[in-house]
Amino acid sequence: MNDQDPQKQHRPKKVLSGMRPTGKLHLGHYHGALKNWARLQSEYECFYFIADWHALTTDYGDTELFGNNVVDMVIDWLATGIDPKSASIFLQSAVPEHAELHLLLSMTTPLSWLERVPSYKEQQARLEGKSLDTYGFLGYPLLQAADILIYGAGYVPVGGDQAAHVELTREVARRFNHMYGAPVLVEPEALHTKVTKLPGLDGQKMSKSYNNSIALREAPEAVEKKIRTMPTDPARVRRTDPGDPDKCPVWQFHEVYSDKKTRKWVREGCASAGIGCIDCKKPVIEAVLGELEPIRQAARPFEDNPDEVRAIIVEGGERARDTAGATMERVRAVMGLDRW
Ligand code: TRP
Ligand code: SF4
Numbered sequence: 001m002n003d004q005d006p007q008k009q010h011r012p013k014k015v016l017s018g019m020r021p022t023g024k025l026h027l028g029h030y031h032g033a034l035k036n037w038a039r040l041q042s043e044y045e046c047f048y049f050i051a052d053w054h055a056l057t058t059d060y061g062d063t064e065l066f067g068n069n070v071v072d073m074v075i076d077w078l079a080t081g082i083d084p085k086s087a088s089i090f091l092q093s094a095v096p097e098h099a100e101l102h103l104l105l106s107m108t109t110p111l112s113w114l115e116r117v118p119s120y121k122e123q124q125a126r127l128e129g130k131s132l133d134t135y136g137f138l139g140y141p142l143l144q145a146a147d148i149l150i151y152g153a154g155y156v157p158v159g160g161d162q163a164a165h166v167e168l169t170r171e172v173a174r175r176f177n178h179m180y181g182a183p184v185l186v187e188p189e190a191l192h193t194k195v196t197k198l199p200g201l202d203g204q205k206m207s208k209s210y211n212n213s214i215a216l217r218e219a220p221e222a223v224e225k226k227i228r229t230m231p232t233d234p235a236r237v238r239r240t241d242p243g244d245p246d247k248c249p250v251w252q253f254h255e256v257y258s259d260k261k262t263r264k265w266v267r268e269g270c271a272s273a274g275i276g277c278i279d280c281k282k283p284v285i286e287a288v289l290g291e292l293e294p295i296r297q298a299a300r301p302f303e304d305n306p307d308e309v310r311a312i313i314v315e316g317g318e319r320a321r322d323t324a325g326a327t328m329e330r331v332r333a334v335m336g337l338d339r340w
Contacts, residue, residue: 013154015044018051021069025076026213028206031198038081046087079299094317097324101146145169157191166190180334203249232277242273257287
């Protein structure tokens with residue numbers, strides 16, 4: 001290949017990631033994604049977008065999704081330090097080039113590649129009350145591939161559940177470049193940076209739908225109450241019963257929030273029944289409240305002025321379109337679609 005090969009050019013890599021517009025975010029999003037997104041924006045050119053079309057693949061009947069959910073989610077991005085001056089924040093549907101690339105990639109992508117993506121059958125089984133035998137749902141990972149490839153993103157920070165989608169993206173790019181004999185699309189890599197894993201209040205994955213989450217902008221009293229009433233090791237029925245931190249979700253919070261000394265205090269105090277669960281939870285409550293307070297403060301001006309948030313999203317969309325448009329020109333050219 002020649003100097004034009006995008007894989008071989010030592011251009012600084014671009015970073016892209018997206019989230020479906022689920023509304024207000026929780027501590028799991030913060031520790032698992034947003035902290036990392038904020039860190040990356042000082043090192044790379046970053047594109048962070050709201051995947052509203054992806055939300056439609058499973059919630060196609062729910063048009064309420066898009067009003068407040070988008071603004072609420074972006075307020076949380078901004079309040080946790082995503083800076084619209086460093087990163088382009090935008091709405092997927094404001095960049096219709098994603099849909100065009102998705103369509104063109106659908107010509108060369110075998111159905112079997114999509115059918116074997118693990119999330120396809122898993123989600124269909126999980127959301128079994130809903131008809132997901134749709135064309136759009138099958139195409140979910142291909143639309144995601146278009147999202148990534150249209151920006152020439154080298155890195156895609158995502159959780160482990162999305163690794164198969166990034167792998168598919170690489171295969172799609174390789175096939176496209178091979179078929180049209182030009183290295184137009186960049187093969188991305190998933191960026192599984194070591195993120196802190198914060199479980200939900202019950203020890204399962206934190207998720208709004210499991211009712212085990214703490215929202216980033218939740219009122220302090222509510223946060224305190226949720227942690228105070230968190231389940232603990234079921235063996236500690238009475239204060240005098242010893243417990244095992246490894247069987248307790250509160251311990252997992254200590255692992256994220258507490259220093260060595262406090263963790264030692266917990267392990268010894270729990271095993272010897274020297275401390276009660278209420279004592280044990282106190283430092284966690286303080287640490288979580290301390291972490292959330294600046295986020296709540298930073299969110300306030302945006303809550304008071306949602307039009308500013310909308311303006312940020314519109315402006316980010318314009319920047320995104322410039323990059324996406326440039327890729328589409330190359331894609332159309334190699335496919336012979338630029339002759340008219
Ligand atoms: N599928 C991702 C999720 O559910 C969201 C997403 C859509 C995405 N397009 C993307 C993530 C492109 C990274 C890159 O979390
Ligand atoms: Fe859990 Fe702490 Fe109670 Fe032990 S003392 S069971 S770690 S809350």
